[in-house]
Amino acid sequence: MSPPKNSAAPTEQRQPFARNEIMPLDLALVAAQRANLSAIERRIASLPGRRSVKKEAQAAWLLKAVSCIDLTTLNGDDTPERVRRLCAKAAQPVRQDLLNAMGFTLPLTTGAVCVYHRYVSTAVDALAHTLIPVAAVSTGFPAGLSPHELKLQEIAASVAAGAREIDIVITREHVLTGNWTALYQEMCEYRQACGEAHVKAILATGDIRTLRNVAKASMVCMMAGADFIKTSTGKEGVNATLPVSLVMLRAIRTFHELTGKHVGYKPAGGVSTAKDALNYLILVNEELGRRWLEPDLFRFGASSLLADIERQLEHFVTGRYSATNRHPMG
Known part of the structure; x- marks a missing residue:
C-alpha cells in the first residue's frame, strides 16, 4: 500500500465541508442497525495479512498518524507543568534531527x-503560538454520572476557557435500557452547549456490551449532531478495538450516504504502538476513504503512542531501535 500523499500536511484532498447538524431522531433507522459478529471478526482477522507497509511507506503513514493524535493527559496527578510539557511535545512531536534525516520539511504537530x-x-x-486546538473532557468524565445541569455548565466553562473541542461522555444507562430518545435528547443538549466548539461523543464501548448497541448508539449520536464519535474514555476495562472500530466506521459510512454529512472517528484507550496505529489507519482508509485520514475527521486518543512511533521512525533513519527515554514527552 502506498503512503498518503504529503502525509502529514493539508492536501488538495482536504476540502472544507459543512459541519454535522442536529436532525430529527429516526427510530426506524436506529432499530435497523445490525452487527454480524462472525463477519466482523473475519474482516478484522484478514487485515494484517492483506495490508503491509514497510520502509518509506511505513514512515509516511506513521507521520500521518502523528498528525492525527489527540495528545492526552488525564491523570489524577496532572500538574500545570506536565500539561505545558505535553503542549511542547504536541508542537514538536518528532525530533527535528529525525525529520531532517527523512527530508521532511512540512509543518508537523499533533491534532x-x-x-x-x-x-x-x-x-x-501554552499553545497560543500554534494552531493546535485544546480538547477538554467533560460531562462528568469518565463515568458520566454527574447531574445533567452540571454537565452542561462544565461544557460552557471549558468553551469559555478556550477549548475548541469537547469530548463528552454519554449516559451508558440510556444505551443499556434502549432509551434512544433519552440519549438523543441528551446529545442534542451537549451539542447545543458546545456552540462553535466541536463535540466528540464518547460511547464507552467497553461498557455498552454489544456491537449492536455500539452501532445504534453511534447512529443516535450522529443524528444529534456529534462532530466525532469516539470509542472510549480510556478508563474502561476494554477500550478501543478493531471490531468496535469497524462497526463505528460503517455507521459513519451509512450516515454519510444517507445525509451527505461528514462525521469523524476517534479510537481511544489501548492504542499504544505504531503497529496499532497502522492497522487503524488502514481500516479507516479502506472503509471510509482517503478524506477520513485527515485530523479534522480522524484522531487517536493516546499518550504513549507517540513515543513508540518516534522510536520506529528512529529505526527507519538509523537501523537501530532506541530506548523510550530518548523520546521524552517534553
Missing part, C-alpha cells in the same frame, strides 16, 4: 491536546 477542564487555560496559553 490536538486533550486535558481535564482544570488545565484548559494552561494548555491554551
Whole structure:
C-alpha cells in the first residue's frame, strides 16, 4: 500500500465541508442497525495479512498518524507543568534531527491536546503560538454520572476557557435500557452547549456490551449532531478495538450516504504502538476513504503512542531501535 500523499500536511484532498447538524431522531433507522459478529471478526482477522507497509511507506503513514493524535493527559496527578510539557511535545512531536534525516520539511504537530477542564487555560496559553486546538473532557468524565445541569455548565466553562473541542461522555444507562430518545435528547443538549466548539461523543464501548448497541448508539449520536464519535474514555476495562472500530466506521459510512454529512472517528484507550496505529489507519482508509485520514475527521486518543512511533521512525533513519527515554514527552 502506498503512503498518503504529503502525509502529514493539508492536501488538495482536504476540502472544507459543512459541519454535522442536529436532525430529527429516526427510530426506524436506529432499530435497523445490525452487527454480524462472525463477519466482523473475519474482516478484522484478514487485515494484517492483506495490508503491509514497510520502509518509506511505513514512515509516511506513521507521520500521518502523528498528525492525527489527540495528545492526552488525564491523570489524577496532572500538574500545570506536565500539561505545558505535553503542549511542547504536541508542537514538536518528532525530533527535528529525525525529520531532517527523512527530508521532511512540512509543518508537523499533533491534532490536538486533550486535558481535564482544570488545565484548559494552561494548555491554551501554552499553545497560543500554534494552531493546535485544546480538547477538554467533560460531562462528568469518565463515568458520566454527574447531574445533567452540571454537565452542561462544565461544557460552557471549558468553551469559555478556550477549548475548541469537547469530548463528552454519554449516559451508558440510556444505551443499556434502549432509551434512544433519552440519549438523543441528551446529545442534542451537549451539542447545543458546545456552540462553535466541536463535540466528540464518547460511547464507552467497553461498557455498552454489544456491537449492536455500539452501532445504534453511534447512529443516535450522529443524528444529534456529534462532530466525532469516539470509542472510549480510556478508563474502561476494554477500550478501543478493531471490531468496535469497524462497526463505528460503517455507521459513519451509512450516515454519510444517507445525509451527505461528514462525521469523524476517534479510537481511544489501548492504542499504544505504531503497529496499532497502522492497522487503524488502514481500516479507516479502506472503509471510509482517503478524506477520513485527515485530523479534522480522524484522531487517536493516546499518550504513549507517540513515543513508540518516534522510536520506529528512529529505526527507519538509523537501523537501530532506541530506548523510550530518548523520546521524552517534553
